[in-house]
Amino acid sequence: MKYLSILLLAVIPLVAQPQPDSLRPAIVVDMAPDHEREIRLRGEIEDLILDGEAVTLTGADGVGFLGIYTEAENGPARGSVVLLHGRGFHPDWQDVIHPLRVGLTRFGWNTLSIQLPVLDKAASYYDYVAVFPHAGPRIEAAIDRLRRQHPGPIVLLAHSCGTHMAQHWMLHAEPAALASFDAYVGIGMGATDIGQPMREPFPFDRLSVPVLDIYAEDDFRAVRLLAGVRRLQLEANGHPHHAQVVVPGSEHYFVDRGMALTESIGAWLTGVGGQDRRP
Template identity: 45%
Template structure:
């Protein structure tokens, strides 16, 4: 009876632990990979599985480094609204880009659901860094938008020697209504340069926590860290992709 009870508890626990939707990711991968016109589709290894990434090399004579790009919740590494303009646009300013597919859930999944699988993406960031290092790229910047900022920040916090020299967070603090962040970003413990950039008309969860983020970033003490607001822009910067790119490039050039 005791053994059966332990077994039953294990079954209940296992069914409660959330995992990403691999079948959905495979479908997305097939749809996206065939339509990549700019850049090279590469499959990086994370554990026993590989995952879709898009690498685009700059044609500049002297490349300044590479930017790893993390897309928003449930999207893909070639998302046309924000990811594509950045992954292609940065190459025009002497930066290689590597846009990677993050784990996804079903369409009804909430912010808290995605927080439950946050660490599934960490080995993918490790694989992206290693891929760039194998290309002898040493100056690596991590860029994340929306929900993936949570993934990126905690990867940086847990991997202070992870090989990344700067972080760009676009729309930091994005959550769902009624699902606030369980704890603030540990930006006071992230000592590399941080660009916290968001829109004037961004989500309330992003705007309302801006002062706290700035305070914590300043506590980390890196003088190259910056918080920037794009006037008139929303969370997705739909009409301001060129301005967003220019602000990011200006900050990168200040490092």
């Protein structure tokens, strides 16, 4: 364990520290999401939703966006989960989000999967950095809707680029916003494109809620390399219910492994993630 800690400390500067600006590709500071593409995505999926109800939410920035709300099965809900999809996808994406938004209802959770800002299909991680600020109003609108609908705990769950958007919000949000949810599930945290290191750190030092760090056995290299960094940061945070879980036989998009992913997350939520910490 001593040698492992030394090794991880040696790796942190290589994979987690920001690069000097002179070494980074140019990044646009702010960019408008592709709202027309969001409209097209909604048109493609809305009539195909069999489980749940399509709803329209509006953020504090005045932008309307799609959400899919699904109620818990079999009795009163334990609480509610906001789901944030990966880069360029939609709130009913088949390989991660659909299995979770439907499967977690069987564990007793309401789910609200929301459309995050999207760009052109060819956009990279560094392109998406410019639209991260546009995700915050959507996250807050989703949490606010669930808080008004159900008195139980609220969980924020994100996958891949959705974790970057959630992290950006957590790093810049007011303390009251960070007190509006009760647990965080990050799936495949740290995923970026080759040659494009993370632009922002993990936000664990700002959180007082339990965190589940879950990733695939054959996840992207950056996700796996940063697993030790995330574990050390979660340990430093000190919450007794933090956990790090690897889903065997899976890759970053959990193709054909949605059930295993759902069961791992559902079990954690049942055990420790469903405690309401709001007054």
